[in-house]
Amino acid sequence: MSDATKPTESPAAKAARLDTTDELAKLRDRFVLDDATVYLDGNSLGALPAGVQDRIADVVGREWGQLRIRSWTESGWWTAPERIGDRIGALTGAAPGQIVAGDSTSVNVFKAVVGAVRMAQQADPARDEVLVDATTFPTDGYIAESAARMTGCAIRAVDAADIAAAAGPRTAVALVNHVDYRTGRLHDLPGTTAAVHAAGALVVWDLCHTAGALPVGLDEHGVDLAVGCTYKYLNGGPGAPAYLYVRRDLQPRFDSPLPGWNSHRDPFAMEAAYRPADGSVRGRVGTPEILSLLALDTALDVWDGVSLDAVRAKSLALTDFFLECVAAYVPDGVVRSVTPAEHAERGSQVALRCSDAGAVMGELIARGVVGDFREPDILRFGFTPLYTRFADAERAARVLAQVLEGTR
């Protein structure tokens, strides 16, 4: 049969074909999921990895319940932030010894921005500007503004795409989201990092929406500092610890604005004077959040044997296919994608603009398709390649068309 006479494949048939040939399909079994729901909110809260409940039961029952204080050494609690940081490094392209897990992303943004401004001003005290991407996730903007005030800097909001051109002799630091949480636009990490460096400044990347969704290449691209959460594509659980990356050669100059006793060179010396530890430990603050760190530790087991290139390929295939299904099912002009069509500019989510988006998402959720709504008019659908199927993308687009039909 020639292509012209071949019957067109329906979206549902295509989904079934793509799921059959998907090399990552079997990874879904590593998660606790049900077939009644299409879960497209892993860009807000990743699904529960299958081993976490048993690990937490063991940590609580045996490590805490029986070993009690001995677990700080015997169960490896004390070194968990660096050990888990290295596992996050393996997924973000950072060699061991540069990432520490702990605290929230917000707190790590504070450490990173103030620490980076201090390094920039050490080299050139005239640097008094912090650039922030204009559509940043709010917490980064709030904290950067406060960090700027504390370090005698002014804040300047610039479109992420223009940060490379905006960085100049007064720039101390640029804080950029790798993917825009609203639109799903992927920003140019290698190009922006190189341009900020050429201006003599440092760059801090927020990887919340990219770690676990695509290869990041922290070391390869010479990123200075980075932060991110672990409850999205890394599936660490609600409120899971975040992380801080400080490039190895910058670590001796990293002067933390939150020098807690856990980042002291000799914490149990209980010295009056602060002496910073070497390496990624310097990014710690206080006592590590052991229960959630160890939940994250087990959550990271789902990555065993998984190639991030395969994850990225499936993420793009899923988002392409979802957009194709939306075009097939939803009449023209009812929704508009604000996620770039260009693969090089797309993260792992699709954002659709539509009227009454809050109510539309409410109805989608009631019908078993879980995405989320972001102000003012965005329907957000996150695609987690480890557990999202092409059939999920097809069903989500089909139910979306039904909901929209009902509202017209």
Ligand SMILES: Cc1ncc(COP(=O)(O)O)c(C=O)c1O
């Ligand atoms: C880009 C980005 N940064 C930071 C945060 C949140 O930071 P925190 O974990 O401190 O609430 C989020 C999501 O909540 C986010 O999407």
Ligand SMILES: Nc1c(O)cccc1C(=O)C[C@H](N)C(=O)O
């Ligand atoms: N961290 C969250 C939370 O505690 C409750 C609800 C949502 C979140 C999120 O992560 C939101 C997410 N960062 C976003 O991109 O909108």
